[in-house]
Amino acid sequence: EAGVTQSPTHLIKTRGQQATLRCSPISGHTSVYWYQQALGLGLQFLLWYDEGEERNRGNFPPRFSGRQFPNYSSELNVNALELEDSALYLCASSPGTQGWGYTFGSGTRLTVV
């Protein structure tokens, strides 16, 4: 069974540009979660999608947005990139709304220069 896949693995962008990160959940998982892992800050919750709808949002500005497609894959968009957006972005999926079924992907390393 394929795990949670994220693409691209690495992404380098210039300040002010937009970045798009993608996540494919495990087959049968309907919930997708996005986390930002910045150096020394642990994992900060960004967004939660379930059945195509945004269910919850962390304490991040509106330039962080996303969506979930009918096949449950998800996209995270970061507009007007700032240097401090440089981080590892992790996606996780779960079979329902309970957070204890999490499976994480390997992440996308975003570097803003």
Add this chain to the structure above:
Amino acid sequence: AQSVTQLDSQVPVFEEAPVELRCNYSSSVSVYLFWYVQYPNQGLQLLLKYLSGSTLVKGINGFEAEFNKSQTSFHLRKPSVHISDTAEYFCAVIPGGSYIPTFGRGTSLIVHP
């Protein structure tokens, strides 16, 4: 808001020695508790979880953790570590009524030969 404190940012230990990684959380009526491990350049992998029942939880790779409600702690232990246990370890908590885990900042376990 729920908070999770991992008291040690770094724990150095020699191979075959025992180790304890500490985790405390802010009080809540009921909680679900988790430990995750992150190897370099990878996502997070679930080590173990406490949902209910016995307060001593056994996980993968020989790790175990004990839920102590009165001390609001969920410390992770292993009686004898290996070089391969070198990784970042994250404690996470889901408070009752919530679906989103709150993660600690992580503890870097460094196993020396």
